[in-house]
Amino acid sequence: MFIIKYRKIFLAISGILMVASLGAVMYFGLNLGIEFTGGSFSQVSYEEGNIPTFSQIEESLNNFDTERGFVIQEVGEGGYIIRTTHLNEEEREGMIGALSFGDFEVTEERFSSIGPSIGNELRDKSLIALILSSIVIVLFITYVFRRVSKPVSSWKYGATAVLALIHDILIPVGVFAVLGYFLGAEIDVLFVTALLAVIGFSVNDTIVIFDRIRENLSLNEEYNIKKSFADTVGESLRQSYARSINTSLTTLLVLGALYFLGGAVTQFFALVLMIGVVAGTYSSLFMASPILVFLAGKKGEK
Amino acid sequence: MRLISLGILIIGALLGSFVYFSEVKEEGWMSNFPFRFGLDLRGGAHLVYTADVSGIKDERERSERMDSLRRLIEDRVDDLGVAEPLVQVERGGVLGEGDYRLIVELPGVTDVDEAIRAIGETPVLEFMLVKEGENVFDPNVGDIDFDLDGETEESFEVSVEEDEILDDVMEEEVENVEEEENETESPFIYTGLDGSMLNSARFERNQRTGEPLVAVKFNREGRDLFAEITRENVGRQLAILLDGESISSPVIREQIFGGEAVISGGFSLEEARNLARRLQAGALPVPIELVLTETVGPTLGQEVLDAGVRAALIGWAIVGVFMLLWYKFPGLIAIFSLLVYVVIMLSVFKLMFVTLTAAGLAGFILSIGMAVDANILIFERIKEELRSGKKIRDAVKEGFSRAWLSIRDANISTMIIAVILYYFGTPLVQGFAIVFFIGVLASMLTAISITRTFLIAIGDPKVGGLMEKLFYPASDMFRKKEVTENN
Numbered sequence: 001m002f003i004i005k006y007r008k009i010f011l012a013i014s015g016i017l018m019v020a021s022l023g024a025v026m027y028f029g030l031n032l033g034i035e036f037t038g039g040s041f042s043q044v045s046y047e048e049g050n051i052p053t054f055s056q057i058e059e060s061l062n063n064f065d066t067e068r069g070f071v072i073q074e075v076g077e078g079g080y081i082i083r084t085t086h087l088n089e090e091e092r093e094g095m096i097g098a099l100s101f102g103d104f105e106v107t108e109e110r111f112s113s114i115g116p117s118i119g120n121e122l123r124d125k126s127l128i129a130l131i132l133s134s135i136v137i138v139l140f141i142t143y144v145f146r147r148v149s150k151p152v153s154s155w156k157y158g159a160t161a162v163l164a165l166i167h168d169i170l171i172p173v174g175v176f177a178v179l180g181y182f183l184g185a186e187i188d189v190l191f192v193t194a195l196l197a198v199i200g201f202s203v204n205d206t207i208v209i210f211d212r213i214r215e216n217l218s219l220n221e222e223y224n225i226k227k228s229f230a231d232t233v234g235e236s237l238r239q240s241y242a243r244s245i246n247t248s249l250t251t252l253l254v255l256g257a258l259y260f261l262g263g264a265v266t267q268f269f270a271l272v273l274m275i276g277v278v279a280g281t282y283s284s285l286f287m288a289s290p291i292l293v294f295l296a297g298k299k300g301e302k
Numbered sequence: 303m304r305l306i307s308l309g310i311l312i313i314g315a316l317l318g319s320f321v322y323f324s325e326v327k328e329e330g331w332m333s334n335f336p337f338r339f340g341l342d343l344r345g346g347a348h349l350v351y352t353a354d355v356s357g358i359k360d361e362r363e364r365s366e367r368m369d370s371l372r373r374l375i376e377d378r379v380d381d382l383g384v385a386e387p388l389v390q391v392e393r394g395g396v397l398g399e400g401d402y403r404l405i406v407e408l409p410g411v412t413d414v415d416e417a418i419r420a421i422g423e424t425p426v427l428e429f430m431l432v433k434e435g436e437n438v439f440d441p442n443v444g445d446i447d448f449d450l451d452g453e454t455e456e457s458f459e460v461s462v463e464e465d466e467i468l469d470d471v472m473e474e475e476v477e478n479v480e481e482e483e484n485e486t487e488s489p490f491i492y493t494g495l496d497g498s499m500l501n502s503a504r505f506e507r508n509q510r511t512g513e514p515l516v517a518v519k520f521n522r523e524g525r526d527l528f529a530e531i532t533r534e535n536v537g538r539q540l541a542i543l544l545d546g547e548s549i550s551s552p553v554i555r556e557q558i559f560g561g562e563a564v565i566s567g568g569f570s571l572e573e574a575r576n577l578a579r580r581l582q583a584g585a586l587p588v589p590i591e592l593v594l595t596e597t598v599g600p601t602l603g604q605e606v607l608d609a610g611v612r613a614a615l616i617g618w619a620i621v622g623v624f625m626l627l628w629y630k631f632p633g634l635i636a637i638f639s640l641l642v643y644v645v646i647m648l649s650v651f652k653l654m655f656v657t658l659t660a661a662g663l664a665g666f667i668l669s670i671g672m673a674v675d676a677n678i679l680i681f682e683r684i685k686e687e688l689r690s691g692k693k694i695r696d697a698v699k700e701g702f703s704r705a706w707l708s709i710r711d712a713n714i715s716t717m718i719i720a721v722i723l724y725y726f727g728t729p730l731v732q733g734f735a736i737v738f739f740i741g742v743l744a745s746m747l748t749a750i751s752i753t754r755t756f757l758i759a760i761g762d763p764k765v766g767g768l769m770e771k772l773f774y775p776a777s778d779m780f781r782k783k784e785v786t787e788n789n
Contacts, residue, residue, distance in 0.1 A: 035728075086593075088592060089415075089418045089419075089422070092595070093415060108414075108597070109598070109601070109602045110596075110597065110598050110602055111596065111597045112594075112596040112597075113594065113595045113596075114593070115593035115594060117352070117401075117593065118350065118394070118593055118594055125726045125727075126726070128726060129722050129725075129726035132722055132726075133718075133722050136718055137715060137718070137719075140715055140718060141715070144711050189727075189731055190661060190730070190731075192731075193723060193727065193735075196723050197665070197668060197719075197723075197734075197738065199719055200715070200719040200720065200738070200742075201672065203712070203715045203716065203719070204672075204675070204712040204713065204715060204716050205712075207708065207712040208679065208712050211708040212708070239686065243675075243679050246628065246678045247672070247675040247679075249624065250625070250671045250672075250674045250675070251668065251671035251672055251675075252671070253617065253620045253621055253671065254613075254617030254621060254667050254668065255617075255671065256617075257613045257614075257616045257617035257620060257667070258613045258617065258664055258667045261609060261612050261613040262609050262610055262612075262613035262663075262664065262667070263605060263610065263613075263660075265342070265606050266661070269661070269664055270664065273668060
């Protein structure tokens with residue numbers, strides 16, 4: 001199987017992508033949404049034909065509150081998104097009042113405001129959920145593959161799956177560091193949810209391939225076939241890649257529908273998932289299995 | 303096998319008609335199972351308050367107070383006329399050891415400002431003397447009197463010394479303000495006695511006449527001030543003002559020591575109850591602060607919902623086309639399997655009262671893509687078995703049993719993630735986690751029951767012949783097999 005033959009190249013590609021993602025995160029930083037930092041988000045709209053300009057809004061808001069900074073963004077026809085620090089009820093009403101200046105009638109479409117303490121808590125919870133998921137996955141895979149011990153012991157399957165996971169998470173995070181910098185894409189609770197769904201998808205994919213390796217190993221034993229571990233893994237990959245790619249394709253198809261038709265709320269969510277699904281499929285096929293062969297070391301070559 | 307597949311068809315059709323009719327019909331038991339949409343889809347407000355319980359040391363008392371706070375807010379929210387509001391108490395922090403929180407969900411609320419005001423509202427209750435010469439008499443209020451209930455008698459035994467110490471202070475206050483007030487046109491004289499000095503307000507009935515009353519009990523400060531006011535002003539009217547409006551103005555007949563008074567006069571049962579509740583509420587059992595607001599207008603919510611449904615339908619159609627092109631005839635079975643999957647999911651949403659959010663809808667759409675996975679696994683496996691020269695029935699059976707282990711292990715790991723998501727998630731994320739979990743489970747079940755049953759039923763020599771002829775041109779997967787079988 002060419003994947004095993006050229007495993008060093010494929011592993012190198014994964015490595016480069018991971019380093020690049022990490023670099024992007026460090027260079028651009030993460031654009032954390034208000035759910036993690038605290039702050040407020042208002043989406044307002046004006047009636048057609050009576051829409052104030054960007055600078056008129058900016059001026060009115062800055063007159064309303066000189067201390068607080070407002071980030072204003074135009075969305076669609078007559079729509080604006082305004083981000084600022086946490087607003088209490090009084091301040092919110094004040095801001096809406098400031099947006100209804102002159103003859104302009106404003107309609108509040110959506111408003112969220114989150115205090116900083118809740119933000120910190122959500123951030124902790126998200127991190128714990130990500131870490132806990134990884135730990136549980138190692139344990140689960142170690143348990144499922146407990147009967148497999150030669151030539152790679154079962155916990156190594158788990159550890160490999162987690163390496164693949166880190167790969168699958170790091171890449172969407174890296175992409176979003178870049179998107180956050182250039183397009184203002186935010187890391188919010190929905191983003192973390194998408195990452196966890198990516199974990200679910202990727203582990204699913206990896207387990208199916210590992211399962212095939214397990215089956216082939218036991219077949220080798222049963223029929224006393226002398227085959228190197230590397231060849232067995234290669235054979236398993238050859239048997240599984242059609243399924244892996246087809247499943248990714250169907251998932252990507254629905255995610256594409258969600259991205260293009262599902263509306264703005266879940267658009268970035270769909271994007272994270274698409275990146276994650278591609279990364280997850282790549283890592284199951286081109287990363288996890290080669291790592292197993294690598295871990296088997298010399299034993300694997302025989 | 304034919305019988306089982308027929309049974310599955312019937313069950314599928316029944317579930318399908320359930321989903322359809324429970325949406326269409328307005329009455330009957332089925333209309334009790336509508337889809338439940340989260341606030342982000344139907345519009346509404348999600349509010350989180352933190353409660354300041356630092357003043358209460360005892361853990362049990364804290365949760366008791368929170369409970370009474372919840373009931374109180376529930377009452378206030380009910381008064382708003384919101385359908386299916388939700389008020390709940392929650393502990394914050396990662397492991398639920400943090401501060402106490404009150405979560406209020408108001409679906410479809412149109413005036414969020416009013417709602418927030420109503421929830422945090424503190425009615426202003428004031429007791430003011432009526433200026434001499436002014437005759438404040440509210441025609442709505444009948445015969446008004448401070449009335450001491452029998453049970454309050456023990457309160458008379460208040461130590462007099464205490465009263466005297468405070469008297470001087472209070473007197474000054476009362477006089478100071480009196481001067482200020484005199485300058486205005488108001489017929490009332492400020493006394494400094496107000497709702498913040500209330501310990502409790504209760505709805506009661508006059509024991510003799512059965513007339514609805516509101517019994518109020520002042521705290522120590524209020525009790526002393528009340529005694530002071532009543533001593534100085536026997537014969538004058540003391541007006542009780544709620545939010546600046548006089549609700550009754552009884553004449554003081556004698557000094558009242560006990561710190562308890564009964565506001566009576568012309569209340570209907572409902573009025574007296576409401577007043578008691580509002581007065582009681584004036585002092586919330588625990589101070590609260592609004593820390594999270596999320597409001598979505600109903601139009602925007604509807605747009606998100608429409609977009610989600612459209613994406614789901616089109617996503618489903620694209621996956622169907624893909625399966626048909628790639629797997630031909632078995633692909634058709636997969637489409638059917640997927641259709642049953644969607645029907646099962648919709649029924650589960652209805653029967654288990656799952657609240658659908660935008661994230662949940664996205665999770666559902668994602669699960670459609672992943673649901674065919676089990677089918678794909680099985681088909682690929684059957685292909686392999688066929689290539690190795692097995693007969694179609696054996697290949698189907700073998701393919702299933704081999705694919706099952708992978709399907710099981712892979713899906714369990716995904717479900718574990720869904721559980722973790724649910725546990726750590728915000729309500730929005732929990733909506734996703736539930737859908738994701740049920741979706742994975744349902745897809746596994748439909749694949750191993752429906753796809754399997756149909757493939758085997760069609761592989762059955764008795765029906766198989768006809769079915770294969772019917773689908774012959776499309777089923778290249780089975781073609782090779784049929785040729786060998788005919789040989």
